Amino acid sequence: MRKKITLKQIARELDVSVSTVSKALSGSKEISEDTTQKIQAFAKLYNYRPNNIALSLKNRKTKTIGILIPEIVHHFFSTVIRGIELIANRRGYNVIVGLSNESFSKEIINMEMLANGSIDGFILSISKETLLKQDYHHFNATINQGIPIVMFDRVVNEVNCDKVIVDDFNGSVKAVKKLIENNCKNIALITTMDYVSVGRLRTQGYIEALEEHKIFADSNLILKIDDSLDVENHLEVLENEIERFFKTNNTIDGVFAVNELYAVTAMKVARKLGLSIPEDIQVIGFTDGVLSKHATPSLTTVSQHGQKMGEQAANLLIDRLEAIDSESDQYIVNDNPKHDFIKIVIETELIERESTK
Amino acid sequence: MRKKITLKQIARELDVSVSTVSKALSGSKEISEDTTQKIQAFAKLYNYRPNNIALSLKNRKTKTIGILIPEIVHHFFSTVIRGIELIANRRGYNVIVGLSNESFSKEIINMEMLANGSIDGFILSISKETLLKQDYHHFNATINQGIPIVMFDRVVNEVNCDKVIVDDFNGSVKAVKKLIENNCKNIALITTMDYVSVGRLRTQGYIEALEEHKIFADSNLILKIDDSLDVENHLEVLENEIERFFKTNNTIDGVFAVNELYAVTAMKVARKLGLSIPEDIQVIGFTDGVLSKHATPSLTTVSQHGQKMGEQAANLLIDRLEAIDSESDQYIVNDNPKHDFIKIVIETELIERESTK
DNA sequence: TTGTAGGCGTTATCAC
DNA sequence: GTGATAACGCCTACAA
Numbered sequence: 001m002r003k004k005i006t007l008k009q010i011a012r013e014l015d016v017s018v019s020t021v022s023k024a025l026s027g028s029k030e031i032s033e034d035t036t037q038k039i040q041a042f043a044k045l046y047n048y049r050p051n052n053i054a055l056s057l058k059n060r061k062t063k064t065i066g067i068l069i070p071e072i073v074h075h076f077f078s079t080v081i082r083g084i085e086l087i088a089n090r091r092g093y094n095v096i097v098g099l100s101n102e103s104f105s106k107e108i109i110n111m112e113m114l115a116n117g118s119i120d121g122f123i124l125s126i127s128k129e130t131l132l133k134q135d136y137h138h139f140n141a142t143i144n145q146g147i148p149i150v151m152f153d154r155v156v157n158e159v160n161c162d163k164v165i166v167d168d169f170n171g172s173v174k175a176v177k178k179l180i181e182n183n184c185k186n187i188a189l190i191t192t193m194d195y196v197s198v199g200r201l202r203t204q205g206y207i208e209a210l211e212e213h214k215i216f217a218d219s220n221l222i223l224k225i226d227d228s229l230d231v232e233n234h235l236e237v238l239e240n241e242i243e244r245f246f247k248t249n250n251t252i253d254g255v256f257a258v259n260e261l262y263a264v265t266a267m268k269v270a271r272k273l274g275l276s277i278p279e280d281i282q283v284i285g286f287t288d289g290v291l292s293k294h295a296t297p298s299l300t301t302v303s304q305h306g307q308k309m310g311e312q313a314a315n316l317l318i319d320r321l322e323a324i325d326s327e328s329d330q331y332i333v334n335d336n337p338k339h340d341f342i343k344i345v346i347e348t349e350l351i352e353r354e355s356t357k
Numbered sequence: 358m359r360k361k362i363t364l365k366q367i368a369r370e371l372d373v374s375v376s377t378v379s380k381a382l383s384g385s386k387e388i389s390e391d392t393t394q395k396i397q398a399f400a401k402l403y404n405y406r407p408n409n410i411a412l413s414l415k416n417r418k419t420k421t422i423g424i425l426i427p428e429i430v431h432h433f434f435s436t437v438i439r440g441i442e443l444i445a446n447r448r449g450y451n452v453i454v455g456l457s458n459e460s461f462s463k464e465i466i467n468m469e470m471l472a473n474g475s476i477d478g479f480i481l482s483i484s485k486e487t488l489l490k491q492d493y494h495h496f497n498a499t500i501n502q503g504i505p506i507v508m509f510d511r512v513v514n515e516v517n518c519d520k521v522i523v524d525d526f527n528g529s530v531k532a533v534k535k536l537i538e539n540n541c542k543n544i545a546l547i548t549t550m551d552y553v554s555v556g557r558l559r560t561q562g563y564i565e566a567l568e569e570h571k572i573f574a575d576s577n578l579i580l581k582i583d584d585s586l587d588v589e590n591h592l593e594v595l596e597n598e599i600e601r602f603f604k605t606n607n608t609i610d611g612v613f614a615v616n617e618l619y620a621v622t623a624m625k626v627a628r629k630l631g632l633s634i635p636e637d638i639q640v641i642g643f644t645d646g647v648l649s650k651h652a653t654p655s656l657t658t659v660s661q662h663g664q665k666m667g668e669q670a671a672n673l674l675i676d677r678l679e680a681i682d683s684e685s686d687q688y689i690v691n692d693n694p695k696h697d698f699i700k701i702v703i704e705t706e707l708i709e710r711e712s713t714k
Numbered sequence: 715t716t717g718t719a720g721g722c723g724t725t726a727t728c729a730c
Numbered sequence: 731g732t733g734a735t736a737a738c739g740c741c742t743a744c745a746a
Contacts, residue, residue: 017733051474054723078430096453117408411739
C-alpha cells in the first residue's frame with residue numbers, strides 16, 4: 001500500500017527543503033536546473049499530486065459546487081446535473097450532490113452541512129415543502145455568508161440571486177395555441193397545486209392562450225392534482241382522478257398537462273374510456289423525457305432543455321465565483337453591494353409527435 | 358456580508374486562547390463553567406461551525422464518498438445514487454459525483470481528480486469503453502493508494518474490491534422460465550454486446566433456462582445490439598434492427614430484452630407489425646424504471662433494485678472506511694493484507710404486468 | 715483552569 | 731539558489 005506522497009516526504013528523501021520542492025515542481029526559475037530536474041523526476045516517479053484539501057484550506061476555496069435538488073430519480077433534474085457536471089468539470093470544478101427529498105428540514109441540513117467550507121457556491125432548486133412554507137431564511141443566510149447561490153427552475157422572488165428558468169408561461173401558451181389551431185374546442189389543463197411557481201406560470205399561460213383566442217377559460221376544465229402527499233398508490237389515485245375528470249367533462253378534445261406523467265396518464269385513461277389519440281383527443285405535455293419519447297402514441301411536448309439550464313447555471317455560478325475572486329484581490333468589497341443579479345430565461349420549443357394532429 | 362467566524366476570531370473577541378475556545382465548544386470539563394458559558398453563548402450568537410476543510414486536513418479524512426458512474430440521465434443509475442446518498446447522509450458522509458460518460462479517459466481523469474484528497478473512497482460502475490479495453494490499472498492504482506473502492510453492477514474480476522451486483526443470471530432464468538410456462542415456443546433474446554458483463558450474464562441465464570426445459574437455444578433468436586457507438590438516431594437504428602429481426606424470425610412469440618428500452622421498443626415494433634401483446638407475443642424486460650410502468654401495455658420486468666444496491670454499496674464502503682480507521686489506531690496495518698472482499702448479490706424478482714399473460 | 719506548540723499539506727514571502 | 735517561517739482553521743498533548 002503506497003500512500004500518496006507529500007512535499008515533505010520528497011524533501012526528506014532528496015535532502016532539500018519543502019519550499020525548494022514546491023518551487024521546483026511549480027517550475028519556478030528561482031531553482032537551479034539541476035535540482036528542478038531531480039525533484040521533478042522523483043515526483044513523477046512517485047506520482048506526486050498536490051493534496052486538494054490542503055490547497056482548499058490555503059486558497060480558501062474548494063473548487064467544488066454544491067447541487068441541492070429535491071429528487072434525483074427524475075429525468076429533468078438528472079439532466080440538469082449532467083449539464084452542471086459538464087461545465088463544472090470543464091472549468092475545473094467538482095460537484096457534490098445533496099437531495100432534499102422535497103423536505104424543508106433536509107434542505108436546511110444539507111445546506112448547512114455543505115456551507116461549512118465544503119463548497120464555494122450552490123446551484124439549487126427549491127423543495128416543495130419550502131415553497132409551501134415560504135420560508136427562505138436559509139437561502140438568505142447562506143448568501144449573507146458570502147456563498148453565492150444560483151437557483152434554477154423552482155425559483156422565488158424573495159431571494160436575491162442569479163436564476164435560470166425556462167419560459168414556463170410562453171411554453172404553455174405555445175402548447176395551448178397549438179391545440180387551438182388543431183381545432184380543439186374544449187381544452188383541459190392538468191396541473192399541480194399553485195404553490196409551485198412553475199405550475200402557476202404554466203396555468204397562467206394556458207389561460208392567456210385561451211383568452212387571446214377569445215375562448216372562455218372554464219375552471220371546470222382545470223384539474224389540479226395535489227401531489228404534496230406522496231402516497232404509496234400515487235399512480236392509482238392519479239388515474240382515478242383523471243378518469244373522474246374526463247367523465248364529468250366528456251366534451252374534452254384537447255389536454256395540456258404540466259408534466260410528462262400527467263400527460264401519459266391522461267392518454268392511458270383516455271384510451272381506457274374508448275377515446276383514440278389524436279383523433280378524439282389530443283395531448284401535449286411539458287418536459288421532454290423518456291416517457292414522452294417512448295409512450296404510444298409518442299407525446300407532443302414542450303421541451304424544457306434541462307441540460308442547457310444546468311450548463312447556464314454552472315457558468316453563472318463559476319463566473320460569479322471568479323468575479324468575487326478577482327474583486328477581493330483588488331479593492332475592499334462594498335459591504336452591501338447592489339449586485340446585479342442575472343435571470344436567464346431559456347426558451348422552450350414544441351416538439352411535435354404523435355399525440356397531436 | 359457576515360463571513361463564517363473562526364475559532365481564532367472568537368478567541369480574539371473574548372480575549373482567550375484558541376485552544377480554550379476549542380475545548381469550551383467541545384464541552385471539555387477542563388474549562389471552567391464560566392468561560393464555557395461565555396464562549397458557547399458567543400459561538401451560538403455568531404453561529405460558529407467548524408470548517409470542514411480544516412477538519413478534513415487535520416483528521417486526514419474527508420467524510421465524502423466519490424461516486425463515479427457512466428451516465429446520470431438514466432433511471433437505474435440515478436436510483437443507485439439515491440440509495441448511496443440516503444445512507445451516506447445518515448452516516449455523516451457527503452457524496453461527490455463524477456460522470457465518465459462511458460469514456461475511459463474521463464473515468465481516469467475524474468478518478469485522479471478525486472483521489473487527491475477529495476474523497477475517502479469510491480463507489481463506481483465501470484464505463485463501457487473501459488470494459489472494452491479491459492484496462493483496469495487506474496482502479497488498482499487507487500486501491501493501492503489506500504483508497505477503497507466498491508463496484509456495483511458493472512464489475513470485473515480483475516479488480517480486488519467489494520462488489521454489489523444483482524443476480525443477473527438468475528433474473529434472466531426467472532424471466533425466460535416465465536415465458537416458457539406461459540407457453541411461448543420461440544423465445545427471442547435482445548441483448549447488448551458481450552463485453553458488458555451484465556449483458557453476458559443475462560444471456561447465459563437465457564440459455565440456461567431454455568436448456569433446462571430441453572429447448573434448443575437457436576442463435577438466430579438472439580439479437581445483439583451494438584450500442585457502443587452513440588449515434589444521433591440511435592432510436593431509429595434500434596427500431597429498424599428489431600424490425601428486421603422480427604421479420605426474419607416470424608415465429609417469435611416471446612421476447613426477453615436485457616433492458617427497458619429494448620423491451621419497449623420491441624413492443625412498439627411488434628405492434629407496428631400487427632402483433633398484439635400479450636396475445637401474439639409476450640415481452641419481459643430487465644430493470645424496473647419509468648418506462649416499464651408507463652408503457653402500454655405496461656411491461657413485465659425483472660426488477661433491479663437500484664436503490665438497495667446503492668444502500669448496500671454505501672454501507673459496505675463506510676464500514677470498510679471505519680474499519681481501516683480503527684485498525685490503524687491500534688496496530689500497524691499489514692502492508693499487504695489479505696483483505697476479505699465482500700460480494701453482495703441482490704436477488705431479483707419478476708414484476709408481472711400486462712405484457713405477459 | 716488556561717495557554718503554548720506542533721502538525722495536517724501547501725504556497726508565498728522574506729532572509730540568507 | 732536555497733531555506734526558514736508563517737499562514738489557512740482545527741485539534742490536542744503537554745506545559746504552566
